[in-house]
Amino acid sequence: MHRQNRRRWWTLGGVALVLVATTGGVVAARSGEDGSASAPRPGTSASAPPVTVLQPGRPGESAAVTDSDRVKPLEVPVYNKADVAFAQMMIAHHRQAIRMTGLAPERGSNAQLKSMADRMGLAQTIEIDVLKAWLTERRLPESDPSHNHATMPGMQTEAAIAALAAAEGADFDSRFVTMMTAHHEGARVMAGDVLRGGSDQRLNEMANEMAVEQASEIRRMRDLNVT
Known part of the structure; x- marks a missing residue:
């Protein structure tokens, strides 16, 4: 069974990132100095700009770093x-x-x-x-x-x-x-x-x-x- 909110630490371009596993990819949020994911700044909109995500590749392929708005949502299984x-x-x-x-x-x-x-x-x-x-x-x-x-x-x-x-x-x-x-x-x-x-x-x-x-x-x- 897939586990939500599984966190791992990665370093990308010298910036510490905390990766949160999701069904569509892995969201990478910038971390603060204390290691916690930084919260939105006061006064910012709830609809934040795209964040960096680590999208798993196919078997044998490496993962790719991209923006969250480029990750296609998982298709809902259909049946008839x-x-x-x-x-x-x-x-x-x-x-x-x-x-x-x-x-x-x-x-x-x-x-x-x-x-x-x-x-x-x-x-x-x-x-x-x-x-x-x-x-x-x-x-x-x-x-x-x-x-x-x-x-x-x-x-x-x-x-x-x-x-x-x-x-x-x-x-x-x-x-x-x-x-x-x-x-x-x-x-x-x-x-x-x-x-x-x-x-x-x-x-x-x-x-x-x-x-x-x-x-x-x-x-x-x-x-x-x-x-």
């Missing part, structure tokens, strides 16, 4: 309906996947498959937490009653989930790979939708990483040759 729908619906989508992976330790027989299921469940639990936090930050509900979760790409029917829960050994392994492959492919469709229509950078990055990882998991499940 596609972002909100993705976050809300992917929570429900992931929860079904977690139900499926939770069956593997007791019902499955392939050690590699059970290990993969454990990693999938953990990863999707973390992603749910991220999506819930994203919605909470924007004071948005976790779900929308207008969404029909059963029609989401890759969602499995309750009958199919019940059959998976009743299966054991090689039968479970085969059903799991078939169902989870379809589930992953559906999640990748949803990720593609938000990548094309969404506006939020964080969700864009998350959806891209999700699509890549789930494509890799599909390949690894198929390599098990349990179907």
